[in-house]
Amino acid sequence: MTYSSFLQSEFLILWRRKQDVLNALLFFILVVALFPIGVDPSPAFLAPAAGGIIWCAAVLSILMAIEGAFKEDYLDGSLEQLVTSGLSLPLLMLLKVLALWGCVVVPLLLIMPLLSEMLFLPSTVFWVLILTLLLGSPSLFFIGLIGSALTVSLRQGSMLMMLLILPFYFPVIIFATSAVHAAQAGLSYSGSLAMLLAMSLLSLVVSPVMTAIAVKASVN
Amino acid sequence: MRWVWFHKLGSPKWFFFQSKSWVLPLLGLGSIGLIVGLVWGLAFAPADYQQGDTFRIIYIHVPAAMLAQSCYFALGAAGFVYLVWQMKMAPIFIKAIAPIGAVMALIALVTGAIWGKPTWGTWWIWDARLTSVLVLFFLYMGIIALQSAFDDVMLANKATAVVCVVGLINLPIIKYSVVWWNTLHQGATFSLAEKPAMSAEMWLPLLVSVVGFYLFIAGLVLWRMQSEILQREHRSSWVKKEVMDRGL
């Protein structure tokens, strides 16, 4: 096994499981639709809340997408093969996150114009929202993958994984939505974006190592 | 060797016998501190000129909130020690202290709500401190749930250690972000953070109560660790001898 053959197969499998990504996207749109239906459909409510709604929905659907990231590999034994491949496990995990991130976030960004229109998000703020998603979502994936690796050997692991991981998403949601709010109020939002980037970089350093430890513990 | 004690810490047997004589004094001292601090604070300390007697809940609220955080730092440190040195005592410590930290966070939340009712007029307010303690409570519950989910002890040890370390790294970020979020969403409400120069008669009992809480919890953790050690090492001969000779 080499790093490139690993990455190639990851992409191939993600491509063949495109229905899962599609489901996550549909789930995302449904969660967004809950707010106008459940709270208030008027632009007066939706426009200021749009950033928060989109981010909460994005976090939930990303969790859905990450949750099963290792399940198949664990059951068919290929996780064991990764551990015994002689390649660096943290590096493999990093590649895995990046592949998954690309395959989930790109479609998410593509439907964003539609959703921001549905939530009456001002077009000036739209690009800020996109930026927060681009800068903030990597840390969601990095942290989420640790939880996914930890709970992969459990039969009913997905609920536990969400319980474990969601508290860690608080800061990301806070800084992302505050950037959107600041942009809506015409204030400077670069500080929040910088924080999002910083968190993604920190989790980039920490997460592959932790995920590797979790994977090694799970396969034995 | 200066590091001998550190390696010995890894041995449950050594730890068990070393810590045995500590439990009762710690629990005793802690109880005395608790009783003195709480009676003093609740009955004898002067009432606050603004909040009247309601402020007296700080004698429970503040120590509980402090402990909830301290316990998490201890958890994170133990997780780190386990991941780096594979020290056997670290997961035992984590298992012993996690529920205590959760209870402390819960006490801080409940007393905070009780305090909030007369002060703010509502049971709950999305105040920075209450929110971060709430997050802390969820972190504790996640760790406890994870630990009890595994049948395999090794896997449970590793998994909880990983979460503890990740949590320790994230805790300052969570705290900072919540404080920042709070200042963004609310103006200057009455904040628990402001200390309007407490008089000595008020903070002395608080100090006694905090020390009492810490000592009591330390004793409790040691006690829980000892029973956990006995359970984990139940196959070894020294545990059998210990239980046979002294009973439980």
Place this chain on the structure above:
Amino acid sequence: MQSSASLTISDLWIERGERDLCRGLSFDVRPGEVLRILGGNGTGKSSLLKAIVDVITPIEGTIYYLGKNVTQCRDVLIESTLYIGHAVGVKRLLSVEENLRWYCPDVSSDELNSALEHLGLWPFRDTLVTSLSAGQTKRVALARLWLSEKTLWLLDEPFSSLDAKGCTILENRIQQHVSLGGLVVLTTHQDLRLVSARDVVLLS
């Protein structure tokens, strides 16, 4: 330890959950030798193989490979080891050929095709593994034995779910490997007909 042995396990002690497995186990494998690990269910045959490739950390014991103590740093051993576990590590959503490319990306198409032909997988090379039978899936995993050039083979129940013809093909391949100086450690309940193996019996 004998210098002629390539892999030496000395005084190994593995624990699973609360149970001790193979406490104080020692054996060695010399080049050109097939070692068969026997033992009832739950005696730790699979765990032993996992301990050698560092998936499980043994409590005690030393592992020597090519005369070096590799207990702490297993890199040298893992580099020349081919391990096929109980779950064989064949991805359902990849085709047969893609699976083998995932595992051995450097082989030429000729080698790949001849291995597939050998195992009767040639007609299925573009089929997703999901739609193959258990025996065929096993063959996909075993195709690695033809494609990679590792010295030490650790095979956990390689004969399970194979038909008689598959078993013969596999035994021939093992025989060929050891005759070139390779090492094979395998667990099985089955009698080997073509290969002469030394047995290690694990007791519960």
